[in-house]
Amino acid sequence: MSDDFYVDTHELTMLARAFDTRAYDLSSAVKSFQGRTGAEQIYDGFGLLTESEEVTSAYIELAADMADSLEKVARHFDEVGQALKGNAKNSEASDDALADLFKGGRKQ
Numbered sequence: 001m002s003d004d005f006y007v008d009t010h011e012l013t014m015l016a017r018a019f020d021t022r023a024y025d026l027s028s029a030v031k032s033f034q035g036r037t038g039a040e041q042i043y044d045g046f047g048l049l050t051e052s053e054e055v056t057s058a059y060i061e062l063a064a065d066m067a068d069s070l071e072k073v074a075r076h077f078d079e080v081g082q083a084l085k086g087n088a089k090n091s092e093a094s095d096d097a098l099a100d101l102f103k104g105g106r107k108q
Helices: 009-036 039-046 050-106
Strands: none
Touching: 009 050, 039 050
16 A cells, blocks of 8 residues: 555645535525514514513524534535645645755756
């Protein structure tokens, strides 16, 4: 089994962009979700009956917790994308430096 590997910086950059896109899409979806599940919308759905206050409060809390969790996932996707971009840049710089060493070795 070989321990050699190669990092394709183009593929790594494309993967980073995919994470960026997913982060943006998820953030947009969360904002839309929050707009449709805010306290006012939930109160409108359940009404203001005394009996429904406990259920209404539970749904409001659930919606807020879901939005918070999904926003954290979106931020994590963004962080992964940024890390992959940095890795791609570092790999490309290393490849360029190594190529320069080989080019320098041929000059006489």
